[in-house]
Amino acid sequence: MRLPPLSLRSKLILSFLAVIIIGGLISLVVGRRLIRNTLIGQAQLKVNHDLASAWMVVNEKLNDIKDIVSLTASRESLHEAIKTGRREILLRYLNRVRTQYRLDILTLTDTRGRVIIRTRNPEVVGDDQSGDEIVRRALQPNILAFPQIVPREELLKEGADLAEQAYLEFIPTPKAAPRPENKETSGLMLKAAATVIDENEALLGVLYGGILLNRNYEIVDRVKEIVFKEEKYKGLETGTATIFQGDLRISTNVTDQEGKRAIGTRLSEEVKKAVLDEGRSWNDRAFVVRDWYITAYEPIRNVENKIVGILYVGTLEKPYLDTANRVMLTFTGLAFLCVLFLLVILYFATSSIIQPLQQMVAATQAIAQGDLDHRVEIQSRDELGDLASSFNQMIEKLKAANEELIKWGTTLEKKVKERTAELVEMQAHLIQSEKLAGLGKLAAGIAHEINNPLGGILIYSHLLLEGAKKDSPEYENLKKIVKETTRCKNIVKGLLEFARPKEPEMSPTDINDTVHRALSLFERQALFQNIQIRKDLSELPKIIADGAQLQQVFANIIINAAEAMDGSGVLAIKTSLDKASNLLRVEFSDTGHGIKEEDMPRLFEPFFTTKEVGKGTGLGLAISYGIVQKHQGSIEVKSEVGKGSTFTVVLPLTRDLPHE
Numbered sequence: 001m002r003l004p005p006l007s008l009r010s011k012l013i014l015s016f017l018a019v020i021i022i023g024g025l026i027s028l029v030v031g032r033r034l035i036r037n038t039l040i041g042q043a044q045l046k047v048n049h050d051l052a053s054a055w056m057v058v059n060e061k062l063n064d065i066k067d068i069v070s071l072t073a074s075r076e077s078l079h080e081a082i083k084t085g086r087r088e089i090l091l092r093y094l095n096r097v098r099t100q101y102r103l104d105i106l107t108l109t110d111t112r113g114r115v116i117i118r119t120r121n122p123e124v125v126g127d128d129q130s131g132d133e134i135v136r137r138a139l140q141p142n143i144l145a146f147p148q149i150v151p152r153e154e155l156l157k158e159g160a161d162l163a164e165q166a167y168l169e170f171i172p173t174p175k176a177a178p179r180p181e182n183k184e185t186s187g188l189m190l191k192a193a194a195t196v197i198d199e200n201e202a203l204l205g206v207l208y209g210g211i212l213l214n215r216n217y218e219i220v221d222r223v224k225e226i227v228f229k230e231e232k233y234k235g236l237e238t239g240t241a242t243i244f245q246g247d248l249r250i251s252t253n254v255t256d257q258e259g260k261r262a263i264g265t266r267l268s269e270e271v272k273k274a275v276l277d278e279g280r281s282w283n284d285r286a287f288v289v290r291d292w293y294i295t296a297y298e299p300i301r302n303v304e305n306k307i308v309g310i311l312y313v314g315t316l317e318k319p320y321l322d323t324a325n326r327v328m329l330t331f332t333g334l335a336f337l338c339v340l341f342l343l344v345i346l347y348f349a350t351s352s353i354i355q356p357l358q359q360m361v362a363a364t365q366a367i368a369q370g371d372l373d374h375r376v377e378i379q380s381r382d383e384l385g386d387l388a389s390s391f392n393q394m395i396e397k398l399k400a401a402n403e404e405l406i407k408w409g410t411t412l413e414k415k416v417k418e419r420t421a422e423l424v425e426m427q428a429h430l431i432q433s434e435k436l437a438g439l440g441k442l443a444a445g446i447a448h449e450i451n452n453p454l455g456g457i458l459i460y461s462h463l464l465l466e467g468a469k470k471d472s473p474e475y476e477n478l479k480k481i482v483k484e485t486t487r488c489k490n491i492v493k494g495l496l497e498f499a500r501p502k503e504p505e506m507s508p509t510d511i512n513d514t515v516h517r518a519l520s521l522f523e524r525q526a527l528f529q530n531i532q533i534r535k536d537l538s539e540l541p542k543i544i545a546d547g548a549q550l551q552q553v554f555a556n557i558i559i560n561a562a563e564a565m566d567g568s569g570v571l572a573i574k575t576s577l578d579k580a581s582n583l584l585r586v587e588f589s590d591t592g593h594g595i596k597e598e599d600m601p602r603l604f605e606p607f608f609t610t611k612e613v614g615k616g617t618g619l620g621l622a623i624s625y626g627i628v629q630k631h632q633g634s635i636e637v638k639s640e641v642g643k644g645s646t647f648t649v650v651l652p653l654t655r656d657l658p659h660e
């Protein structure tokens, strides 16, 4: 699956978010463990202390019993009664002590350990208690107090109710170690014994007493009262204490589902192994009856240092876990708020990065569409600001380059146009030259063939004319023959001139002077009487040219102008110097009838004339063209029908010509 493209902002925010979330999750997990471990560690320490307090209560009780038994045993009245064998008094007295100090049993034996007085069950006497380790040691003589397992037959001797009190059927308990039996008939007792000795150090017997711990809640409730006060958590007792006989709860304030004391339930196998089998203490969490507790267990040992039971205190784990969770929840909430806050900051921070970028993108688009005047306006004094200013510089350069290019384009276009025009002109010239060359050959052939016969005709007609009388009719006819023949001769001469032009004889020539001489040929002629001639001659350097030939060119142009004006009008002659192009111009403008557009291309063709037969030969401009071409010059024509024409002879200036 392909993801949709993400904007820069989303990418930035997402990567930040990823870091925050991953970091947050890690710190949550680590933090949760840390808080739990710290809190539970603290609780465990407290529970360890509580167990010590519990031991104090137990030992206090044990000492109480020991004190009662030993003090009673040292009473002289007791000694007297024993010595005198007054059983009635003994029984009454000892029974009072037992009930007064709330002992379960108080029994007196003789010097061999046989029971003399059994205050709880006076009927049963005479049995031998010397097998009992505590009694045996008290006979040594000694005063001692220890917890002790008391079998059912011994309990029965002390009273059926006591045996009944000890009797407990096992309640099936999850996690408990399996046991073959399903009930407990013996009991666990705190038992003290003291030797009875008179003032003469004579052994009189042993007095022993004790309390049965099974179903006796005095100690556990006292532990709870001292250690945990009346603390409760959601209706549950937080602090609990238990006395185990083996792995069986015989006295506890741990409650079961129905809220009753959970006696008859058993220890979890795990703890049993550690404490009962291996004799270690257990300080850890443990599942107790129906909840997890932070617990401390230590073995209870009898007089032979054998483990007979366990003392336990524990506090409910739940309040601590809840506290840890509450802390975590607050922490998470706070972290979440921080993330939100961060996101807001991030949003604005990314804006300050993205907005300039967007501007930049917009600028690029504008530029792509040809708006080279677009500029990015970013004032920020950071990398983005730098980028923007370089960007603007780039556009500036782009714009300059573009303008340069456009300029180049236009000049190039202009140049191409110019060159094309030049080419067209050159081509036209070429065609003209070729035409002229072809026609020239033809004309030369004809002219050559008819020149000699014409010469003959002219000579003979002159001779005839000399011989003829002036008033004879032949005379006039002969005169006409001579005139027309002369005209033919002139045409042929022109033809020959055109066809085989003479090589120009080049010498330094003053063009203004040449113009003057050309004009002077006609000034007196009738055709020019009504023509106003305006001269505008500028100072010109001499050029190397054939003055006679150029004079002929100018004369041809002047005659054409006069003919075009039909004898009246203005002929303006202007010479000018074009130093830049290294040229000089001779311009002849008339106010004649002008030249039709279609005639323009043919003007310089030989025999092209618009004049009536006998008037024009059409050779004037053709010959002139040839001469000017030999001078590396050209003839330009401008004309407007009805207004006039301008013929301009353009000649190159000769370089290296010394100025006078």
Ligand SMILES: Nc1ncnc2c1ncn2[C@@H]1O[C@H](COP(=O)(O)OP(=O)(O)O)[C@@H](O)[C@H]1O
Pocket: 556, 560, 561, 562, 564, 590, 592, 593, 594, 595, 603, 608, 609, 610, 611, 615, 616, 617, 618, 619, 620, 621, 622, 645
């Ligand atoms: N100044 C001018 N004004 C009008 N037409 C002219 C002028 N000069 C030359 N022409 C035209 O050019 C033609 C050719 O001239 P050209 O070669 O001198 O021969 P021609 O003068 O014998 O006709 C003329 O017949 C005329 O039509």
Ligand SMILES: [Mg+2]
Pocket: 556, 559, 560, 616, 618, 619, 620, 621
């Ligand atoms: Mg002419």
